[in-house]
Amino acid sequence: MGMVLLMDGIHDLGGRQGFGEVGYSPAEPVFCHRWEAVARALLVVVAGAVEVSGGEFRHSIERMEPGHYLTSSYYEHWLTAAATLAVEHGLVTRSELETRAGGRFPLSGPALVPPVADVGPDVDAPRFAVGDRVQVRECHPPGHTRCPGYVRGKNGTVVRVDGIHSVPDIEAHGTARRREPTYSVRFDAADLWRDGQRGVWVHVDVWDSYLERS
């Protein structure tokens, strides 16, 4: 806690190297341990009690200390998110959690982006159409975003115009909302990485404000 956390975060894993084999299993129980099911349900409880948006929920996981994020399982992420949001919204205190748990209860770091005061008007009409060439803005916002690092600054082609949805970068940091069209953009893997594999198209779904005309 207490560090300034920028959001080129550890969760943004697309294209990172060195992870090795996938721990693949063709079948496994939905929950391997009872605590996983409880942790998942408690997140639903907290999110419902304090009306957490999808962006705020995801950001509460992304703010985990990077070492903790990489060495803990998915449901420990959900537990950490549930506890962090419960503390931040005043449902429980950190000291109560640690007293009950009988030890340290790691929470996610603080969100240091203030709520956006003026989010601007909704964008009702798509700026781009299927077939348009677009470039992803080279942005590094100090908060939540759904723009993966591996496509920033890259050129692609719009292949689908989707619905109009609340911008996660805004909804993660307060009660204000701005809605924008979303798109699926196709990238040639060879344009994303020098060692990009041939015959591979990678599609990334983005909000309107992440894009500019190429």
Add this chain to the structure above:
Amino acid sequence: MSAEGHHPAPVSPVEQRVAALEALLTERGLVPPGFIEEITRRYESEIGPMNGAKVVARSWVDPQYKQRLLADGTAAIAELGFGGPEGDHMVVVENTPGIHNVIVCTLCSCYPWPVLGLPPAWYKDPPYRARMVREPRTLLAEMGCPLPDDAEIRVWDSSAEVRYLVLPERPPGTGGLTEAELTSLVTRDSMIGTARL
């Protein structure tokens, strides 16, 4: 889940933390009686890849349904009674002899819950999320799904509101099977795109 209680295992730190949060939220009246059991039961027995398999098998036997499925996945999937959280904006992507589709979520673990259930652990772990966008040909081969060199691979990173379902090709030699028999052939991984049938 194992039948704990008869031989209680030592309680791990993460279990202690879950128990602490559960107790505090329950004391504040925020956890309705039976809520945890009910939501768990639903994801363990009602929502899973058996739902997606029905969608796929229907599309194999009913060309008009397939057309609707590819045009508006959400509506066509709702025809079979499936929908809800993480399934409100469905896009179905079709495999063909020369095109292979695969889904991933590099930023978190987005997955089409109503048709595939909750994602498997490997889908949520860093290696799959890091590698599927950068070296899908290599990773698919490693996972038991090698593709011809000239096959086009389409990777779909679920980074906004759409959730994807891969429509696998109908296996050869299944012309005489009923829709129910076809349903039993469709695997979870074939609908993620890490396997072919």
